[in-house]
Amino acid sequence: LATLMPRIGQQQVNQIEAGHMFVEDVRDAMVANCWMERLINVEVYSRRLKMFQVTKTIVRRLGITPMSHGVDLRNRRCDCNHRSFAIIHNL
Template sequence: MRLKQAKQLEAGHVYVEKIRDAMKDNTQRARLMNVELYSQNLETFRVTEYINRRSGIPPRSYGVDLRNRRCECEMFQALWYPCAYVVAACATYSLNAEQYINDVYTLERTLRIWGNEFPVSRDISTWEVQSPAFEMLPDRSLRRRVKGRPTITRI
């Protein structure tokens, strides 16, 4: 994994392969969207996605706030890279959508993570298991009842 990412970095790529693929897919989806500008300084947009009109599904509309890195679809906040609606807004007004990709997805950052060495675990049989400080007793009321005739508890 580390060698593959090092080769990608040498080839001039900035982001990991999954992000590049996701951004490519989002760019394809963004072509089918209509963007309306809501603020003068290119920060707030209303993006409408037109799905196949024959299917009878109404168009979906989402608000995009680039300053606060928010989209009403919530994918932008959850995944830390631009969703298709953010890509559509950026493409319509000639903004670079890659500036909104979080640094955790850069090849340089992932190579630094893979560069750390992990300590080798000892044999499991040599691990010390400490006894609990208290005695654990089962709760008999939580036992599953046996199938069949009930037992009489009266004397």
């Protein structure tokens, strides 16, 4: 997802480094988002089909194999761990 939205991640980093004042919960969420974006890699993206495939690495040192997720924006579905879920949020 970081490759799909690099500007947002960089904007958060710039705001934190510039000393912008944030509510503590928001600041913590921004730090967590920056950390999480390093764990997610977009493997396949189709603008025409509105689909993308991401691989998430939980913690490399634990030896857990990366998990792959498919997201279908057109049909509002997410396929994770051999299960399919409806996407509830407005995209």
